[in-house]
Amino acid sequence: MIEKDKIKLTKEKREDMIVSIKEYFYTEREEELGDLASSHILNFIIDELALEFYNKGVYDSYQYMNRSIDDLLSIQKY
Template identity: 80%
Template sequence: MNKNDKIKLTKEQREDMISEIKEYFYNERDEELGDLASSKILDFIIDKLSLEFYNQGVYDSYQYMTRSIDDLLSIQKF
């Protein structure tokens, strides 16, 4: 994933995430956000932060696969 790749969400996923943002701000900060403000926050997260989450997922997968390969080698018969 390079910086020009953008996470693509379905309409339903986007609506669910916007709803989650609105609920978070209401419950944690006692602020009522509208759809536009919540949408802007979601866009910021996708544009500025998602690459870090993606890269962490890739690294975690790499570590898991490395451990799995080491486990596979342990069943060799001599």
């Protein structure tokens, strides 16, 4: 991913996500991950996967807005 396209997180949000990753691995796999391993997983998600989720959100918003515009035209008075 190009650096300008990389999703940026606040320090607090990044820390929250690392905690979530650690909790997930412990709950689902009974594995205790450290901060470094969790941080690497988060970096992988951001670098390799996040852009797809972002683009899906943009496309879903586009579709919603198009449906909303069609609804708006339906209230015209003649």
